[in-house]
Amino acid sequence: MGKLHSQAMFFQARAAEKVANPILQRALQKAKPLFVGKRAKGIGALADDRLEFEQLRSACVDIRNRVLSDLDVWLDIFESQAKATGAEVLWAKDGEEICELVIDVARRHGVTKAAKSKSMLSEEAHLNEALAAAGIQPVETDLGEYIVQLAGETPSHIIAPAVHKTLDEIADLFTKTHGRPRQTDIPAMTREAREVLRQHFLSAEMGISRCQFLIAETGSAALVTNEGNGRMVTTLPKVHVVITGIEKVVPTLEDFATLMRLLPRSATGQTISNYVSLLTGTRRPGDTEGPEKTVFILVDNGRAKLLGSAYQEMLRCIRCGACMNHCPVYFSLGGHAYGWVYPGPMGSVLTPLFTGLENALDLPHASTGCNQCGSVCPVRIPLPKLMHQLREDQVTGGMRPWSERFALKAWAWVAGKPALYHWVVRRAARYLKWLADDSGRIRVLGLAPGWTVGRDLPAPAGKTFQELYAARKRD
Numbered sequence: 001m002g003k004l005h006s007q008a009m010f011f012q013a014r015a016a017e018k019v020a021n022p023i024l025q026r027a028l029q030k031a032k033p034l035f036v037g038k039r040a041k042g043i044g045a046l047a048d049d050r051l052e053f054e055q056l057r058s059a060c061v062d063i064r065n066r067v068l069s070d071l072d073v074w075l076d077i078f079e080s081q082a083k084a085t086g087a088e089v090l091w092a093k094d095g096e097e098i099c100e101l102v103i104d105v106a107r108r109h110g111v112t113k114a115a116k117s118k119s120m121l122s123e124e125a126h127l128n129e130a131l132a133a134a135g136i137q138p139v140e141t142d143l144g145e146y147i148v149q150l151a152g153e154t155p156s157h158i159i160a161p162a163v164h165k166t167l168d169e170i171a172d173l174f175t176k177t178h179g180r181p182r183q184t185d186i187p188a189m190t191r192e193a194r195e196v197l198r199q200h201f202l203s204a205e206m207g208i209s210r211c212q213f214l215i216a217e218t219g220s221a222a223l224v225t226n227e228g229n230g231r232m233v234t235t236l237p238k239v240h241v242v243i244t245g246i247e248k249v250v251p252t253l254e255d256f257a258t259l260m261r262l263l264p265r266s267a268t269g270q271t272i273s274n275y276v277s278l279l280t281g282t283r284r285p286g287d288t289e290g291p292e293k294t295v296f297i298l299v300d301n302g303r304a305k306l307l308g309s310a311y312q313e314m315l316r317c318i319r320c321g322a323c324m325n326h327c328p329v330y331f332s333l334g335g336h337a338y339g340w341v342y343p344g345p346m347g348s349v350l351t352p353l354f355t356g357l358e359n360a361l362d363l364p365h366a367s368t369g370c371n372q373c374g375s376v377c378p379v380r381i382p383l384p385k386l387m388h389q390l391r392e393d394q395v396t397g398g399m400r401p402w403s404e405r406f407a408l409k410a411w412a413w414v415a416g417k418p419a420l421y422h423w424v425v426r427r428a429a430r431y432l433k434w435l436a437d438d439s440g441r442i443r444v445l446g447l448a449p450g451w452t453v454g455r456d457l458p459a460p461a462g463k464t465f466q467e468l469y470a471a472r473k474r475d
């Protein structure tokens, strides 16, 4: 279902549109230094920041690799432990099955309204549309998700869904939807949203949430949030449904504690998130809160096929968002340009893998190759390497345009003949100098005009490096 909604093939057109949007650019330029600065401070707060950070990274990589090498075993353990605590465990192979299972659980329990905490997997499944079509009202309760839902949009960042919106846009949206006087004071606006959402928390019969990790040894879901909505969604309604990817399992509570030393620091720079909840089973006799029914929906949707492939490392991802927060491409475009659920460098790898490489041809190229993403990833996912691998797969799969393939073949042929190569490079250096205008800039790059659509280039000297070097030696 999610695949049908992907707009990733329109990346280039959308990117051009986003770059030219001054409101979006203002919102992005304001957000980037906050993300980058907070993470730097969070990592810097470790005892000996660089050393401890690298040690923690190694420990987190080991935990995630250990899980992935025996994923079926840890999922089996999780399932039996969760069932022992009274939870139901269901399995979904794709987005369509997620929707069917959630609607079936809702119907079994007479649910008419579902309060939701942020869940990227429900975005993969387009669950809100499916719930509404089944007569169940979905209400997003994470503030960013709530704003995005009111605006009829999709999240543009995995941890800050409304990062693309300005304060004025949100104030207008609240005034229109809540029918109250316009406010631009952030705490007052938050209070207003809280008052509206409170009624939904109290009347929803079902809560739907993600979880950051599944703990195999206890059969628990670990939910990490900065807003109290996560706890409301998971404890007030009579039914709680957790939707999560199969790769999210970790063996023990101790492993979870280790990962938690890097997850909030990498995401928001916090040493610990405001709310860290371990949700185990259902309400027991004597409990004052908690759901009467807990259901885990464990989702594949393209994950299992990555096991044992060249892309297995991507399954280590703990969805911290650090890669996009440091990516110059993401912060020039925002998340919507990427056309599917996951933006930024992690999306440039995940979207082609989950929705088909042929449906996301431009995304592996949406990179400057600066490796900012790889250097901040807490679980050392080599994102640039994976993007290169995807590009290679495009070439070997015959997915690149014939003109590009022809040009590369011709270049390879020329590069294999040193005399011809030097002759061509000498002619090219002169040609590029000739292209420059009086100010010494190339405004339109003759044979590849796409390179100069949004920028110009300094003209080269008109001679190759070897020619210049030889001339200097002579002098």
Ligand code: SF4
Binding pocket: 316, 317, 318, 319, 320, 321, 322, 323, 324, 346, 373, 376, 377, 378, 379, 380, 381
């Ligand atoms: S790829 Fe790494 S940096 Fe990006 S979201 Fe995943 S864990 Fe975080």
